[in-house]
Amino acid sequence: MEPASVPPSAERRRDASATRRRLLEAARDLFAERGYEGTTVRSIAARAGVNQALLFRYFGSKRGLLTEVVALGGLEQLRETPPEELFETALRSMLTRSAEGAEDRSLEVYLRSIGRGDEAAGTLRNLGEEYRSALAGLSGAPDAVLRADLAMAWLLGIGLMRTVVAREPLAGADPDDVCRLVLDTLGRLWAAPDDRGE
Amino acid sequence: MEPASVPPSAERRRDASATRRRLLEAARDLFAERGYEGTTVRSIAARAGVNQALLFRYFGSKRGLLTEVVALGGLEQLRETPPEELFETALRSMLTRSAEGAEDRSLEVYLRSIGRGDEAAGTLRNLGEEYRSALAGLSGAPDAVLRADLAMAWLLGIGLMRTVVAREPLAGADPDDVCRLVLDTLGRLWAAPDDRGE
DNA sequence: CCCGGATGTAAGCAGCTGCTTACAACGGTA
């Protein structure tokens, strides 16, 4: 099928997996910057320094590329982070300037890329549901899942405000300050007042 | 210029202002449903039951239509609502099914329609800043504006979760329950703990 | 060496996009 190991000495001039990876990274960045509909397959191929036909060879369609981008980045972060740190980790990755380093931008991609529900929307939805159920464990309230949904909504909203609206003070605020405010407020969400009549 | 008053008896077969309004309403709905990039001028004209050339006659460009849609709906709601009710009003309009009645969907439009910053982005930004400064008055904290930004972010996020992700429980939750949870939690945001060293 | 699959390329397809143009139909006014 494929050579099990690559001779580590030199970079190969023709390297399918490297090309795949470059496409994946270019797509991740562009989807996060311009959204799914606003990104053309030509621009992805150009940023990857790759012929655009290869995009279809490796991912079948533009939509398939999106699915792989989101599933890869998102699920990895999700599975490597303990639930109690998940929200803060995701929040910090939202608050960090996208310019520096190769930050994880899966949620940014998620929120800017989702379109009207078709084939791949299921994959994205599953990702969201895994995040939610991880967060839901943090509250003992009977409606913990709803509360987790609201927390995720805040996360997405903060990312939206920073990447799309991009105005002070949120855009330039110290991530530590924002984190403190949000996490402290969310403490109230987890610890249910539950002041209804039941 | 134009007939100052319309004979109220019969609907006119050729009515520029009615056509304008129909285009505006069709655009508002479609932008909210599919986002700006996902909506075609042909689909807007079709839903309005109007020739697409009229769209350009009355609004100059697709972008001009968007600007007018958002400015109209958003600023009206903003100016008719006292600040202390503003958040709940906006939240409830987010939570209300779009099918019933002619709800105000300006924020929905705002969050789904914004693109990369060009000409009309300024108008949208201004709208956001007016919302924010109205909300900022609700907290006495020194960083009240940041807190207002965070509240708006939550609002946008909740709208995003309902319209885009569209899954239970948030999508189908009782608006009263969500309102109670969110407003109660936000009370904590307004009333600053301000637990820093100063 | 040389063959054949893996990898990369150039060109182009049909369809859609935002927008424009040239023109017809209406209807108030003189």
Added chain:
DNA sequence: TACCGTTGTAAGCAGCTGCTTACATCCGGG
């Protein structure tokens, strides 16, 4: 009635879209 600006229409433009095809080029195994 004749006119003329307003309103509505049909057709089409150039450009871009996602995607496909036909063809070079590489390179490891026989």
